[in-house]
Amino acid sequence: MPGKQGSPGAEDAAPTLPSVRPPCDRLPCNKSSVCSRSYFVVVMVFFHIYIINVIALLLYVHYNSGQDEASSRGRDAAGSGHQRPASGSESPKPDVSLTRIEGIRVGHVHKVSLVPGRVHEMRTLSLKPLLFEIPEFLSEHECRVVIQLAQLKGLMESQLMVQDGQEELAKELNLSPDEIFNLLDINQDGQLQLHEILTHSRVRDGIWLTPENLREVYDGLKADKDNNGLLSLEEFRLLSSDAFQRFLMQRGVKRSQLVRNSRHTWLYQGKGAHQVLQDIKERVTRLTRLPPTLVDLSEPLQVVRYEEGGHYHAHQDSGPVYPETACTHTRLAANASTPFETSCRYITVLFYLNSVEGGGETAFPVADNRTYDEVSLIHNDVDLLDTRRNCNKSNLRVKPTKGTAVFWYNYLSDGRGWVGEQDEYALHGGCVVTRGTKWIANKWINIDPDYQRQVRYQQLVSQNPEDEEDEGLMLDPDVEGSDIHQDL
Numbered sequence: 001m002p003g004k005q006g007s008p009g010a011e012d013a014a015p016t017l018p019s020v021r022p023p024c025d026r027l028p029c030n031k032s033s034v035c036s037r038s039y040f041v042v043v044m045v046f047f048h049i050y051i052i053n054v055i056a057l058l059l060y061v062h063y064n065s066g067q068d069e070a071s072s073r074g075r076d077a078a079g080s081g082h083q084r085p086a087s088g089s090e091s092p093k094p095d096v097s098l099t100r101i102e103g104i105r106v107g108h109v110h111k112v113s114l115v116p117g118r119v120h121e122m123r124t125l126s127l128k129p130l131l132f133e134i135p136e137f138l139s140e141h142e143c144r145v146v147i148q149l150a151q152l153k154g155l156m157e158s159q160l161m162v163q164d165g166q167e168e169l170a171k172e173l174n175l176s177p178d179e180i181f182n183l184l185d186i187n188q189d190g191q192l193q194l195h196e197i198l199t200h201s202r203v204r205d206g207i208w209l210t211p212e213n214l215r216e217v218y219d220g221l222k223a224d225k226d227n228n229g230l231l232s233l234e235e236f237r238l239l240s241s242d243a244f245q246r247f248l249m250q251r252g253v254k255r256s257q258l259v260r261n262s263r264h265t266w267l268y269q270g271k272g273a274h275q276v277l278q279d280i281k282e283r284v285t286r287l288t289r290l291p292p293t294l295v296d297l298s299e300p301l302q303v304v305r306y307e308e309g310g311h312y313h314a315h316q317d318s319g320p321v322y323p324e325t326a327c328t329h330t331r332l333a334a335n336a337s338t339p340f341e342t343s344c345r346y347i348t349v350l351f352y353l354n355s356v357e358g359g360g361e362t363a364f365p366v367a368d369n370r371t372y373d374e375v376s377l378i379h380n381d382v383d384l385l386d387t388r389r390n391c392n393k394s395n396l397r398v399k400p401t402k403g404t405a406v407f408w409y410n411y412l413s414d415g416r417g418w419v420g421e422q423d424e425y426a427l428h429g430g431c432v433v434t435r436g437t438k439w440i441a442n443k444w445i446n447i448d449p450d451y452q453r454q455v456r457y458q459q460l461v462s463q464n465p466e467d468e469e470d471e472g473l474m475l476d477p478d479v480e481g482s483d484i485h486q487d488l
């Protein structure tokens, strides 16, 4: 036990418990002095474990920040990064350990070398999610080129009005109205409160529901028969599964009432792409210190334009990790039987391509909140996900400044150098643009939380001849893009 180093946390203390307890058990506890003496021993042992843990923690922090500084001084991003101290190995460990940049504390500034001959400052904006800001990541020239290339290619609506997919999903899952009611009734009181319906509605990428228009829908559909502001199971049974959305659709939908109101396109960054796009990709690799292959095999650069009045309500870029969920990017290597597909975007790098005259901040409603509770995102008719109304109640807002990049991790670490659980605090959205136009670009780095699946996928891709692979990556976003790269 004293020889143990690194890996702080509860894991260390737990296994030592049994070896401490037995002495007291074996002792005949009829004499109180004996018992209090063994009690004292136990206390002292715990005290020592505590001290050793504190020392181990200090060493760990020191070791890691030392590594960071060393590698930021221009070590090529070979990816394999630093190995985490081994902690009892049960299941096969990944051969690669993904580097995860330490946040240290909010406001901490790392100096990073991303381009020859200059140093960038990377400031920690929050720890939950792990979020950084790098001013002047892109030059004015690069911002201009990216915007021009996007315009040349043409942008498409980020969200279309039609959404047939949802009904199909409901049918596929084969849920009865009673079962749906039960799922929606979060507090299980047999009634659907407004916030329970709203919490559910944002899982879908449809029309954005506000408390007011939900009340309108109730009136229009005469859904709330007894007018108590709640839907009972009987009232709910009389509605079809898409009644709300259909009602709103018939009434007419403005773009401002959608989940997102923007246009976007995808720019391929592989061989043969514009030099600026390749440079950006390489800089992202250096910034994140991830294996270049992972960055190469990720989605192309997404360029988004928000006009005045444009917004994107708060959302996650990635999906949660369930055994039955496959990642969109590795579906080649997935089992045919995995019924759900989600985007697995380990990191989001967001670039501001212009400085916006008014509004358009990137809001992180729950950044560094003490706790996270999905249900309390809507409280007293205040919906924290609503970036048209409530950006000023977000815990953190980043002002769009030309050339600045922000990046964050959408997943936690699994503690063994690979991707772990989704980070719910990574919730973010684009506040409404009140004046001017907003141009941004997103670079997502796709990594499958299922290590074996990621490896199989990479093997499959590397078996293909190289130009075919490039072509495939280039065609993908255009042909199927609007569905496949849909955000959640």
Ligand SMILES: *[C@@H]1O[C@H](CO)[C@@H](O)[C@H](O)[C@H]1NC(C)=O
Binding pocket: 333, 334, 335
């Ligand atoms: C598919 O699933 C089966 C059974 O669950 C498993 O044995 C097999 O290894 C899986 N194959 C892949 C490619 O994941």
Ligand SMILES: *[C@@H]1O[C@H](CO)[C@@H](O)[C@H](O)[C@H]1NC(C)=O
Binding pocket: 366, 369, 370, 371, 372, 373, 374, 376, 377
């Ligand atoms: C933010 O933290 C506070 C304090 O723990 C908590 O009351 C609140 O519900 C949290 N907000 C969300 C959206 O989880």
Ligand SMILES: *[C@@H]1O[C@H](CO)[C@@H](O)[C@H](O)[C@H]1NC(C)=O
Binding pocket: 388, 389, 390, 392, 393
């Ligand atoms: C927040 O913004 C809303 C609408 O955008 C506005 O009505 C409200 O007064 C603002 N609140 C604060 C505290 O600035």
Ligand SMILES: [Ca+2]
Binding pocket: 185, 186, 187, 188, 189, 190, 191, 192, 193, 196
């Ligand atoms: Ca309820």
Ligand SMILES: [Ca+2]
Binding pocket: 224, 225, 226, 227, 228, 229, 230, 231, 232, 235
């Ligand atoms: Ca009612």
